[in-house]
Structures are given as C-alpha cells and as structure tokens.
Amino acid sequence: MFCIHCGQKLPDNAKFCNQCGEPCFVHEAKDNITEKANWESVENIKGTIFDSYLDDDVSENARWDCPSYIKEEKKDLPTYIAPEVIYFKVNKDYANEGECLFFSWDTQNTTKAIISIENLFSSVLQVINVPERAEQQAIFIFFHSEDHIIIKLQVYDALGNKIDYPNSLYIYKTENSHPVILSFLANKYAIHDNETIELSWNVKNATKVTCSIIEGELELYGKKTITISFEREIPLNIYLNAENEHGREKKCLHIDMKDNLTTKILIILIILIVVIGAILSGEFNDLFSLFIK
Known part of the structure; x- marks a missing residue:
C-alpha cells in the first residue's frame, strides 16, 4: 500500500507512515468506498424505476393517440347536418294593404319552418307556421301602418336551434294605388273543342x-x-x-282539351252496326271468302 499523504510505499498492515508520520486510515477509506458503492447502487435502482415509469407513460400515451382507438371511440357519435334553405322568393315585391302574395321556398335537413313578418326595426308583426317546402303559397300582407315590411324564412334543426335565411324579402306598400287582380277563374279547366266555359274576374284599382x-x-x-x-x-x-297610371298586372288561366270519348264511341258503334248488317245480309261471308282467296 502507499501513504495517502506523501505516496511513500508502506507495508499492508501499517497504520502510520514512516516517512511523514500521518495515519493511513485504511479502514476508514474502505468504509467510504463501501458507502459510495451503496449510494451508486441506490441511484441506479432509482434510475431504473424512473426509466420504467417513462416507458409505461409513453406506451400509454401512444395507445391514447392511436387513430384507430379514437375512431373506435367516436364511431357511434351522431353526425350533425346543418339545415339549408335552397331558395326563398315571392311573385312581386310590392302589395296593397290586405293583398295576397305568393311565396315559394325549398329547404333541406329541417324539422320546422316559419315565416316571420317584421318592420324596419325588427319588431315582429306576424309569425306563420309553414311547411318545409312550398310552391305559390298564398299569404295575405298587412303593413300595420308601415311603409314596407321584411319577410324572413326561419328554419329549425333537429336540436331546436333556429337559423335565419340571410336573404330576406322586402315588400313595399303601394298605398292602394297599384292595380290588383283579386281573382280570375273559370268554371272548368278541361273541355272539348268548341265547348263553352264561363270566366269570372274581380279587379281593384284599375282604369x-x-x-x-x-x-x-x-x-x-x-x-x-x-x-x-x-x-x-x-x-x-x-x-x-289590369292597368292604370301606376303599373300593370297580368294573370293567366290554362285550359286543356279533353279526349273526345263520345266521338270515339260513336265511331265504334257505327263500325259494329255495319259489320252486323253485313253478316245478316250474307255479304260478310262473300267478303271473307274473297279475302281468303
């Protein structure tokens, strides 16, 4: 062994250095070495435990982040489809007080639809429950002393949320000066050729x-x-x-022609009578024999 202070070579069992006289402390050094070895063992054990925890944590996070796992968890969730208004229109943008206008609209993925009639300050004047789609839906217009009104189509989704269609319709009041065709009717809309029909009409504010x-x-x-x-x-x-100095209105009726069933029946009866008469007179047999030859 060597002295830990001066480096002098000493016997293995020496307790003091014969060169510098300092104690060798061999047993104390061994104790320090043992303690240091034990400490390093403990640190290695802690490191092993910590690394194992990290590995487990990484594995668990990888399992949670796996796309297939997320897909499996969300496969039964309902899909939300927003309602949509395809179109919303009216036959004209002006009306007299109490006049009937004709609205058309079409929607998709809706559970309920309403028409809201409002004034310029968004105060609701009238609310009408309507079907999800309609063509030429008749609605009577009342301005309630307003110069013009705003008509909105509002739809609801499956969750009850209300969605306003952004394209509102503005209807202007004509102060009862514009001509209005209140009615134009026929007593029948499908007739034979040269048949008579009765037309009736009712017009307002026309010259x-x-x-x-x-x-x-x-x-x-x-x-x-x-x-x-x-x-x-x-x-x-x-x-x-119908017209006056403020404008003009027009309305159309479509009249279809019926098939002339009576004429067809009469022709068939005439043919049957001729055939039966020919049979009874014997001429039919001669004609038949001639045809066979």
Missing part, C-alpha cells in the same frame, strides 16, 4: 281591364261565357290584364 280572348275593355268585376276553340294551341292560355 283598364282586358282579356286575351274577349274583345274590348271589361268592367272591374264581371262574368262572361265564351266558346273555346283549340285551333291555335293546346293547352290554351287565357290572360287577364
């Missing part, structure tokens, strides 16, 4: 009323019986026009 198949001007209210000929077109379109 001139005319009809495409009636000569001259008409009264604001009246009825007329006419004979319809389909020589020109099928179906026949009949127009009623």
Whole structure:
C-alpha cells in the first residue's frame, strides 16, 4: 500500500507512515468506498424505476393517440347536418294593404319552418307556421301602418336551434294605388273543342281591364261565357290584364282539351252496326271468302 499523504510505499498492515508520520486510515477509506458503492447502487435502482415509469407513460400515451382507438371511440357519435334553405322568393315585391302574395321556398335537413313578418326595426308583426317546402303559397300582407315590411324564412334543426335565411324579402306598400287582380277563374279547366266555359274576374284599382280572348275593355268585376276553340294551341292560355297610371298586372288561366270519348264511341258503334248488317245480309261471308282467296 502507499501513504495517502506523501505516496511513500508502506507495508499492508501499517497504520502510520514512516516517512511523514500521518495515519493511513485504511479502514476508514474502505468504509467510504463501501458507502459510495451503496449510494451508486441506490441511484441506479432509482434510475431504473424512473426509466420504467417513462416507458409505461409513453406506451400509454401512444395507445391514447392511436387513430384507430379514437375512431373506435367516436364511431357511434351522431353526425350533425346543418339545415339549408335552397331558395326563398315571392311573385312581386310590392302589395296593397290586405293583398295576397305568393311565396315559394325549398329547404333541406329541417324539422320546422316559419315565416316571420317584421318592420324596419325588427319588431315582429306576424309569425306563420309553414311547411318545409312550398310552391305559390298564398299569404295575405298587412303593413300595420308601415311603409314596407321584411319577410324572413326561419328554419329549425333537429336540436331546436333556429337559423335565419340571410336573404330576406322586402315588400313595399303601394298605398292602394297599384292595380290588383283579386281573382280570375273559370268554371272548368278541361273541355272539348268548341265547348263553352264561363270566366269570372274581380279587379281593384284599375282604369283598364282586358282579356286575351274577349274583345274590348271589361268592367272591374264581371262574368262572361265564351266558346273555346283549340285551333291555335293546346293547352290554351287565357290572360287577364289590369292597368292604370301606376303599373300593370297580368294573370293567366290554362285550359286543356279533353279526349273526345263520345266521338270515339260513336265511331265504334257505327263500325259494329255495319259489320252486323253485313253478316245478316250474307255479304260478310262473300267478303271473307274473297279475302281468303
């Protein structure tokens, strides 16, 4: 062994250095070495435990972040489909007080639809429950002393959330000056050729009323019986026009032609009568024999 102070070579069992006289402390050094070895063992054990914890944590996180796991957990969740308004329109953007306008709309993925009539300050004047889609839905317009009104189509999704269609319709009041065709009707809309029908009409605020198949001007209210000929077109379109200095209104009726069943039946009966008469007179047999030859 060597002295730990001066490096002098000493016997293995020496307790003091014969060169510098300092104690060798061999047993104390061994104790320090043993303690240091034990400490390093403890540190290695702790490091092993910590590394194992990290590995477990990484493995667990990898399992949670796996896309297939997420897909498996979310596969039964419902899919939300937002409602949609395809279109929302009206036949004209002006009306008299109490006039009937015709609205058309179409929606998708909705559970309920309403039409809200509001003024310029978004105060609701009227709410109407309507179907999810409609063509030419008649709605009477009341302005409630407003100059114009705003008509909105609102739809609801499956969760009850209300969604406003952004394209609102603005209807302007004409102060009862614009001509209005309140009604234009026929007593039947499918007839035979050269058959008579009765037309009736009711017009408001017009200075001139005319009809495409009636000569001259008409009264604001009246009825007329006419004979319809389909020589020109099928179906026949009949127009009623109302006008004054503020504008013009037009409405159309479509008249279709029926199949002439009576004429067909009469032709069949005539053919049967001729055949039966020929059989009874014997001429049918001669004709048949001639045809066979």
